[in-house]
Amino acid sequence: MDNVTLIRVVAGCLFVATICLPLYFLPSIIARGKRNAKAIFLLNLLAGWSVIGWVAALIWAIMNDAVPVIIQQSPSAAAQLCAHCGKYSPPGGKFCSICGQPFESAILARQ
Ligand SMILES: [Zn+2]
Incomplete structure (x- = not known):
């Protein structure tokens, strides 16, 4: 492997590591800390190669988390x-x- 080829390989790896991977995992990065972060990451990882899967993961990551409903069970006054x-x-x-x-x-x- 000559020096020019080596430089091209290193430049290609740097390009993938700094531009392509963060862009590919952008939905997962946006979804950090959300309730469905793991599911969004899996969708991003497994179906992100198809544009539809990536867009779906991005939309899912951008959507607001549903506010959890807190159900308090307290005995009624008549109990x-x-x-x-x-x-x-x-x-x-x-x-x-x-x-x-x-x-x-x-x-x-x-x-
Ligand atoms: Zn009793």
């Missing part, structure tokens, strides 16, 4: 708190659905 086990039972029952002990209001109503 009855058992004094024996500390768990909530559905309203209307006279006995705890967890431990089977009668509720205090049921005991008071009997007396």
Whole structure:
């Protein structure tokens, strides 16, 4: 291998490393820190060679993350708190659905 060929090979490698690879993985770079970053990276890596896969990964990376919906389950006001086990039972029952002990209001109503 003569010097000119060696310089061309090195220049080609530098071109690929500095221009082509960052451009190819641009969707993955944009998607860093997002919820679907791994999936976007895989789509970019596996289907990025087709222009459609690359564009799809880019669009996916640019889209905003969906705001996570936080569901808080708290016992409703009508649920009855058992004094024996500390768990909530559905309203209307006279006995705890967890431990089977009668509720205090049921005991008071009997007396
Ligand atoms: Zn109970």
